[in-house]
Amino acid sequence: MAVTAIAIFILNGSARASDADVPRGEVAAIGLGATQAPSRTLYLPVFGAVGPIPTGPTTSRYVDSLIPSRLNAWGCAAGQAATSGIIVLAFGQPYTVTLGGGVQVPGVYYFAAELATLGQVEIAARNFMTGYANCVPPGIPITVGLGTNNYRGATGSNHGREWGLMVNRVADSVAAAPYASVINVVGAIDAEPGFYGPIPTRAWVDGYASVARRPLLNFGSCDGCPTSGAPALSTITGGGWTIGDIWYVSGGNPIATALPEIYLTSGTNARQWKTVALSVKTWTGKDMRFAGVMTQWQACNERGNQAECEAIRIDNTPQEGWEQMNTALASNPLVAQPIGPPTDISWEAWDTSFRASAIPKTSFARPSGRALGWGYLLAEATPPLPASQFIGNNAWQRRIGAIRTIVYAGTRRDESGAKVAALAVFRRDDSRGVWQPFSGGEQFKVFRPAGARGSLRIVSARGAVLELRDAANVRFRFDTYSLRFVR
Numbered sequence: 451m452a453v454t455a456i457a458i459f460i461l462n463g464s465a466r467a468s469d470a471d472v473p474r475g476e477v478a479a480i481g482l483g484a485t486q487a488p489s490r491t492l493y494l495p496v497f498g499a500v501g502p503i504p505t506g507p508t509t510s511r512y513v514d515s516l517i518p519s520r521l522n523a524w525g526c527a528a529g530q531a532a533t534s535g536i537i538v539l540a541f542g543q544p545y546t547v548t549l550g551g552g553v554q555v556p557g558v559y560y561f562a563a564e565l566a567t568l569g570q571v572e573i574a575a576r577n578f579m580t581g582y583a584n585c586v587p588p589g590i591p592i593t594v595g596l597g598t599n600n601y602r603g604a605t606g607s608n609h610g611r612e613w614g615l616m617v618n619r620v621a622d623s624v625a626a627a628p629y630a631s632v633i634n635v636v637g638a639i640d641a642e643p644g645f646y647g648p649i650p651t652r653a654w655v656d657g658y659a660s661v662a663r664r665p666l667l668n669f670g671s672c673d674g675c676p677t678s679g680a681p682a683l684s685t686i687t688g689g690g691w692t693i694g695d696i697w698y699v700s701g702g703n704p705i706a707t708a709l710p711e712i713y714l715t716s717g718t719n720a721r722q723w724k725t726v727a728l729s730v731k732t733w734t735g736k737d738m739r740f741a742g743v744m745t746q747w748q749a750c751n752e753r754g755n756q757a758e759c760e761a762i763r764i765d766n767t768p769q770e771g772w773e774q775m776n777t778a779l780a781s782n783p784l785v786a787q788p789i790g791p792p793t794d795i796s797w798e799a800w801d802t803s804f805r806a807s808a809i810p811k812t813s814f815a816r817p818s819g820r821a822l823g824w825g826y827l828l829a830e831a832t833p834p835l836p837a838s839q840f841i842g843n844n845a846w847q848r849r850i851g852a853i854r855t856i857v858y859a860g861t862r863r864d865e866s867g868a869k870v871a872a873l874a875v876f877r878r879d880d881s882r883g884v885w886q887p888f889s890g891g892e893q894f895k896v897f898r899p900a901g902a903r904g905s906l907r908i909v910s911a912r913g914a915v916l917e918l919r920d921a922a923n924v925r926f927r928f929d930t931y932s933l934r935f936v937r
Contacts, residue, residue: 607656
């Protein structure tokens, strides 16, 4: 498949578009020239013409391990899949990590329910790419997006800046490697109105843009966005965001490009993003570009999660998500455009190569968090579930032997789409670094106290019993041994 590009030259904050060939080493889905501010060149993808899906989907992943050998194996398996496009490695939410001596550094709360520094993220990313390059057939390039999200925590300009510097370092290491023409490195953020407000999220993007030499993909959502017309950019959407805020983190800041979540089988997500693009064109005259789409069919078909995804209709296949987005954009000549191929995100992708051969650990560091009861409380933590299903407030975890129980308190969508106060409970086998299924085979369980309103938050603990409060400050108690609410 021939890949061309549109080059946008950024000069003193303004931008103009022209045709350009993709430079050597930038033939994956999206690339960036090597020059730095005040003059930079971003290469955005053009995959053929509006019409059939350009290539098969890639698989992205929620990262729940930073073990070098595991990341290397994942990269190798991804390379063996031999599919060109974008792979997002989603490392979780921005967080501040406290080291020995009280030194604080930027990091993430990643999807093993643990904290990691950006240095650890960088090493994990490099190991993934080495594994990919060692196993991919010749001539199949990939773009790897190093992703975080905007869920509370340390979301802001400082974390964005540090993330940009980390992406630069990884990109530089790839540029110096023999596989420079195979792998293209970019930044990525899952920016969702349901996670946090627009001001800290825009500040994160500004911080990233202030130092980054690689583009930024927004693989986020458009919660509450309208589905028709061309509303003013000041139109309020979800979470206090405006259409203008959605645009800013997806292209209004010239370093950003949209890779939107197209999860809903109804096509609503695609119509929302098309409406944003039309609003941008109508009110600014600018074109909003889409690097592809993200779906979560694999994530929905793992962990015993199929029924819930089907009930709230968030299980588009990659083909369905791409077709919905393509059709929505093609319906109006002002926003019609070719879009890149889909990527489908997974929790279990590439796992089979190491599960059987994993060497069990026998000693463990204590779980992250502040001591509370017989466990540890982690503030502002959301679980390893998409925001379309569950948004957490905080979490409590405790390990018995090698098995760690993690309880997330927050809000879950029920089968009708309504939001209800709930707990999401996971178990993890820390000896092997994998999720431990419950007796019925479920990878997680959800518990909802009768009469609770809004959202739950853990406020204290006595032993293994958690005290929770809902939005009306009503008290509930949950026994983490018996996994039931008690008086």
